[in-house]
Amino acid sequence: MTSSPQVTAATWACIRGRQLLVVRPHGRDAFFLPGGVPEPGETPAEATAREVAEEVGIEVRPDELTLFTEIVSAAYGRPGTVRLVCYTGPSTAVPTATGEIAEVAWFTAADAGRCAGAVQQLIAQLVECGLLDGPHGSTLEDGQPRAGKGPAGQPEARVSRTC
Template sequence: MCLRHRRLLVVRPHGQDAYFLPGGVPEPGETLEEATVREVAEEVGIDLRPDELTLLTEIVTAAYGRPDTDVRLVCFTGPSDAPPVAIGEIAEVAWFTGQDAGRCASAIQMLIARRRARPSAGRGSIPGSADCPGRGDESRRRGLAADRHGLRRRIRRRRRPHRL
């Protein structure tokens, strides 16, 4: 899951009308992190490293267009400033805000609703989210800083005394 400037990276596959997160199904013997790295590279051309991914959340709900099938959405964040491009099965990439949730598959709508309900969660909240881990001035302004691995941690701010 990539958030930049309060926008969530979503993709629309060829022949679909809904938007999804980049991703897919792990191949035999592949970890979830390895599958994420492979799928993100195949779908949007962004290179990530499995050891730099951080588990964000997990959602289980009905699969889009298949009400008798559940989908397990496991979301990671990881550092990257690379611009996404539509590759292979992807017809379009877009950056959505919470207002665009209705154009997404139900699992993505649930993800957005969860993040909106937790604005104090910091990382990845929609709206008002910080950028991808370790990126941009907005992260620092929201009280987050990146360590040398690109993972965010809460930083303390000095409080100014109130003036009367």
Template structure:
């Protein structure tokens, strides 16, 4: 990796899959993982041999008890932002829109708290850069 031209060291990258899940009011579902302060989109790092959609399908089941097959996730693209919990790192996220239907998310593995949020909530709680810069609805 080539360092930036301003003399700062190059940021290291963390690859993840992340979900955009909206409720009927248009709020975005965010989670706060155990031992962290920032709320972020549900998702996580791939296991060996997983595609990005398979990673997200597994993470949603583990973290929120939501079952959505990998082939039902709608790819929104790859997004990059400063990592919320790892200074000096960038998170590179394959992001998917997820329709959870009538399923109700519940706190599961690694999750301390979940919230449905809109843009106004960014003044009240700490929101990870990826979600804050790209996916917070105007609600």
């Protein structure tokens, strides 16, 4: 019996104003994080920086990226699994859809259903860490208010998964 193929996607979670930057490639109906597959000899952080520049026109430095989490999930629209290596890192630049990207958007947890499965899992982790609002606004499940992070356009969070 052969095992299902696994692809590694090196990605950037840009969080501003308690919203997550997502992209939708041409011809796809789901949203993903900016990022892609590392080229031979390229580290995941280097691949993330290259792909972010190619997809949304933002320059991020590999040495300024912080590993947030790794998620293994069913691949979207193909057999096998995806290993999502997800970084955070600083930038206040405005993203623009370029090349293979048809649309950029800022999502909250309420929009998670429009994303690929691995991104849905990431969104759940970001809510758990208090970086994104839950699907019902800026409150915890116990009804207590969350601290706000300011309006959209403010620098994204830079955290490790140990929130």
